[in-house]
Amino acid sequence: MxxxxxxxxxxxxxxxxxxxxxxxxxxxxxxxxxxxxxxxxxxxxxxxxxxxxxxxxxxxxxxxxxxxxxxxxxxxxxxxxxxxxxxxxxGAQDEPEGLLRVMVPHALGQLQLMGPLLALLRCAPALSVEWLLNDQAPNFSSHDLDCAIRVGAVTDPSVVALQLGQVPRILVAAPELLADRTPPSHPAALADWPWLALGSYYRHELQLHDPEGRTCKLALRPRLITDSLFALRHAAVEGLGVCAMSAWMAQPHLADGSLQCLLPGWQAESLPVHLLYPYQRYQTAKLRHFISAMRDSLSGLSGLGRDEAQASGPDAMLPT
CATH class of the missing domain: 1.10.10.10 (Winged helix-like DNA-binding domain superfamily/Winged helix DNA-binding domain)
Structure with missing residues (x-):
């Protein structure tokens, strides 16, 4: 032979x-x-x-x-x-090594997740990461991805979806937009105000709720519709309109006064944050370490603890 x-x-x-x-x-x-x-x-x-x-x-x-x-x-x-x-x-303590290809949303990937990513790379010298910024739903086969982070509902039953946290969304506007208007006491008063919309999650309609379970649905005619959280924030800071924005994204501008929170008791529905990966029997060390780093980081977006993070298997259809 x-x-x-x-x-x-x-x-x-x-x-x-x-x-x-x-x-x-x-x-x-x-x-x-x-x-x-x-x-x-x-x-x-x-x-x-x-x-x-x-x-x-x-x-x-x-x-x-x-x-x-x-x-x-x-x-x-x-x-x-x-x-x-x-x-x-x-064993789970193996050193992560090799290339990990990850798709992440632009805003989270540039601002919220760079810290934990760099910390992971410093602790794992044999690991390399290809950090792909993209706000679209991931296609694991065509993009050859190991995993992805996705904000919003997950409807692909072929992937494992690990919920990392929830992103609260609050109503914000620039002080100059409020200068000549009566401060609103109820969401309905905002119906005639100029609006900005994040087209991935709301366009011509937005439903708000308060801690007592009351809801209010607003019909909107946005002056600007964008698929970029950066563009939405910039337009809001410039006084172009009111918008529902991720609380973590608005926080620095609330602190320096360039944005103000409207109706603090009312919020849009929070958005779930998931880490997705194709179903597999075993996780590689590099994927396990990455999941751990992202779970620790993103749980702080809404106070969701590490032990409260929920995983759904390949048959799960997460709620919209």
Whole structure:
């Protein structure tokens, strides 16, 4: 039996995945630190083991067969599961290492989460993070993500959603907007005021509630609708209108007086913050350490304690 046939099948699968992702036998050989004939022998050994031709090869072309495409998808899952199982069995205290790809909302990712991220990187010198700022719902397959942080409802039943906290939303406006107006005593009085809207969460309607359970639904005609929390805050500070804003985002401007809180007893519905990752049997050390760092940080947004954070499995549909 030759070298390739005597190799373990897991190693053959690893070589096959590397070939597919590198795009050629020669590129895979270079990445693996071996020769192209060796890589070719390993590919033939895997095909012999499976009884299927995985690739069609010629002098100038190389492409997967249908069996090869199926093998690649299954092999990736198998190898990821194997790596995750190794990490799990080594224990939760393993040092995180390797690259972690994370998608986070712009505002949270630039302001609230940079501190804990940098602290994690200082404590884990073998860990690297690709920090992708994006306010859209994550697509784990197309973006090749390890995890994502998402503000708002989660409707994807294929992911694990770990609730990290709640973001209270308060009504704010600049002092100059209030200068020539009677201070409102009830939300209904704000119906004719100029409004700003964060289109991801409210546009032409906003429902408010108070601690006693009373509600008030306002019909809005916003002067500005934006999908950026930064743009919303800037417009509010400039006096363009009233808006419902995340309390943590408004806090520095409430402190320096550039924004004022309207009707402190009334708030818009709080927004949940989730950490999402694709369902898997085992968590890698890098994902476990990242989850712990983010949970400790984001629980402070609303006072939600670490022990109160709730995880929902792949079948969970979180409330809108």
């Amino acid at each position: 030759n070298e390739a046939l005597s190799g373990d099948r897991l190693g053959l699968l690893q070589t096959f995945v590397r070939i597919v992702e590198a795009g050629s036998l020669s590129a895979a050989a270079s990445q693996l630190g071996t020769t192209q004939p060796t890589v070719s022998r390993r590919l033939r050994a895997l095909e012999h083991s499976l009884g299927q031709q995985l690739a069609q090869r010629s002098t100038h072309a190389w492409r997967l067969t249908e069996a090869g495409r199926q093998c690649y998808e299954r092999a990736k899952l198998l190898l990821e599961d194997w790596s995750a199982m190794q990490a799990q069995l080594r």
